[in-house]
Amino acid sequence: MDKCVSVVVPCYNEEQALPYFIQEIQQVAAQMATKQVELEILLINDGSRDSTLTLLRQYAKEYQNVRYLSFSRNFGKEAAMYAGMEHARGDYVAIMDADMQDPPALLPQMYDMLQTGDYDSVATRRVSRKGEPPIRSLFARIFYKLMRKISDADLVDGARDYRLMSRPMVDAILSMKEYNRFSKGIFGWVGFRTHWLPYENVERVAGETKWSFWKLFRYSLEGIVAFSTVPLAIASVVGLLVCLVAVAALVVVLVKTLAFGDPVDGWPSMVCIILFLGGIQLLTMGIMGQYLAKTYLETKKRPIYILAEQSEE
Ligand code: UDP
Numbered sequence: 001m002d003k004c005v006s007v008v009v010p011c012y013n014e015e016q017a018l019p020y021f022i023q024e025i026q027q028v029a030a031q032m033a034t035k036q037v038e039l040e041i042l043l044i045n046d047g048s049r050d051s052t053l054t055l056l057r058q059y060a061k062e063y064q065n066v067r068y069l070s071f072s073r074n075f076g077k078e079a080a081m082y083a084g085m086e087h088a089r090g091d092y093v094a095i096m097d098a099d100m101q102d103p104p105a106l107l108p109q110m111y112d113m114l115q116t117g118d119y120d121s122v123a124t125r126r127v128s129r130k131g132e133p134p135i136r137s138l139f140a141r142i143f144y145k146l147m148r149k150i151s152d153a154d155l156v157d158g159a160r161d162y163r164l165m166s167r168p169m170v171d172a173i174l175s176m177k178e179y180n181r182f183s184k185g186i187f188g189w190v191g192f193r194t195h196w197l198p199y200e201n202v203e204r205v206a207g208e209t210k211w212s213f214w215k216l217f218r219y220s221l222e223g224i225v226a227f228s229t230v231p232l233a234i235a236s237v238v239g240l241l242v243c244l245v246a247v248a249a250l251v252v253v254l255v256k257t258l259a260f261g262d263p264v265d266g267w268p269s270m271v272c273i274i275l276f277l278g279g280i281q282l283l284t285m286g287i288m289g290q291y292l293a294k295t296y297l298e299t300k301k302r303p304i305y306i307l308a309e310q311s312e313e
């Protein structure tokens with residue numbers, strides 16, 4: 001075999017999807033073998049509470065191209081992707097979901113595209129969000145629009161984590177050891193030439209999505225804090241604007257009092273103004289707190305994941 005492609009697959013409670021996945025990926029492996037390419041399948045058990053780990057042990061025994069890592073608890077997909085890339089031995093590394101929403105059959109095509117030498121990475125992008133709750137799609141759209149405006153991470157709407165990367169790009173990603181990982185941003189931030197492969201959304205083959213709306217919402221906030229400091233700037237701009245308004249109001253009040261000698265009134269409006277300013281101050285502190293919290297976690301330099309077990313070599 002000339003080249004090796006590692007396929008990194010984060011698995012969290014995927015006992016239902018994995019049997020389908022392993023079938024399909026082994027077919028792809030056979031297809032790649034005709035191109036003189038070896039496939040290394042690296043499954044990462046992200047602290048599953050079902051029988052995922054048992055399945056992984058079994059696959060590692062059954063197929064000699066399968067290896068696995070197992071975390072001591074659930075560290076999240078980001079950590080699983082990092083661990084997988086760290087342990088991958090291939091000249092190329094692919095990241096793929098276990099639920100076949102990232103069609104394994106696209107892999108040979110992606111590999112061929114890299115062979116032209118024009119690109120360092122081939123990434124996939126969903127052109128439809130069929131089968132997804134409309135409210136989720138709406139928020140996703142808003143998020144991507146916003147991120148493109150306020151960060152230098154170059155996010156692409158509908159981008160999946162499913163992509164094939166060359167070794168230099170993988171090493172660049174591994175060199176980013178931040179604890180709060182937002183891969184969609186990291187992929188864009190490291191640069192390199194990426195070809196986008198559009199495809200129609202595919203629904204999960206089995207099992208349930210691990211992302212609730214709330215979890216996604218928090219993840220998107222994390223992405224903003226990780227890749228943009230614009231919210232901090234907004235806080236100071238709003239502060240400045242409020243100051244200007246206050247000065248203008250002061251002048252109005254002064255002139256009015258001197259000209260008409262107004263008696264004291266306007267208590268209700270005063271209360272409103274105090275509440276308004278108090279709100280803005282708390283909001284600003286909250287934004288600063290978000291950044292401070294991230295900084296705090298980063299300074300601890302905690303490991304991104306902890307292994308409990310891995311396949312024998
Ligand atoms: N996943 C993981 N850890 C988690 C959540 C998800 O490793 O904490 C894996 C999951 O097993 C799957 C992939 O990440 O292979 C994508 O998850 P899912 O299909 O639930 O997300 P969706 O496709 O709905 O965005």
Ligand code: MG
Nearest residue numbers: 097099101204
């Ligand atoms: Mg999925």
